Amino acid sequence: MSEIVSVSGGPTKPEIIAVSLSKLGLKDGDRFADVGCGTGSVSIEASRIARNLTIYAIDARKEALLATETNFKNFRIENATILAGEASDLLNSAEPIDSIDCAFVGGTKNIGSILEKLVEKKARSIVVNAVRIETVVRTIEAMKRLGIFDEVVHVAVSRSAPIAGETMFKPENPVYIVVGKKQT
């Protein structure tokens, strides 16, 4: 199995991806947006959970796009379009993405605008990862305005590490997982 090529800020830790994707509720055949894809690791895990996804991986940084391209090739991710640029612009019109079922947002610059566009594209479920408290507040407020706010989960993971032949735990940075669901 290939190692994932990393970039600054990614890959997202596997435990955070696991909780995020469990909240997202992907189904086979969904159209999935990985907004601020970094390394593409969330898309790679998403395609292990649901079959026949159509993936749109978006990032504004060249190094992230290159890493995603390499990782998708190494992990044999199919049906994926990698899009370069500001997410709120790329989600603005019907081209290249006309509708979305589920979105994971790991890149939170312009989060209010991104959420608006995802709702316009009929996303039934949106999960945002945030580490800054200001981003968490902005995300909750935007989701409430759009009538999609569901919950926030604060996840703090500690990982085992060897010490003097025994085992201690080292904390990872806590992450807030903000969940939005289309009201039915």
Ligand SMILES: C[S@@+](CC[C@H](N)C(=O)[O-])C[C@H]1O[C@@H](n2cnc3c(N)ncnc32)[C@H](O)[C@@H]1O
């Ligand atoms: C924390 S990293 C994401 C890590 C990723 N989930 C992974 O597993 O590799 C955030 C990424 O979002 C991108 N980003 C942030 N805001 C963005 C926006 N508004 N549009 C496009 N990309 C954005 C950054 O360039 C960065 O690569």
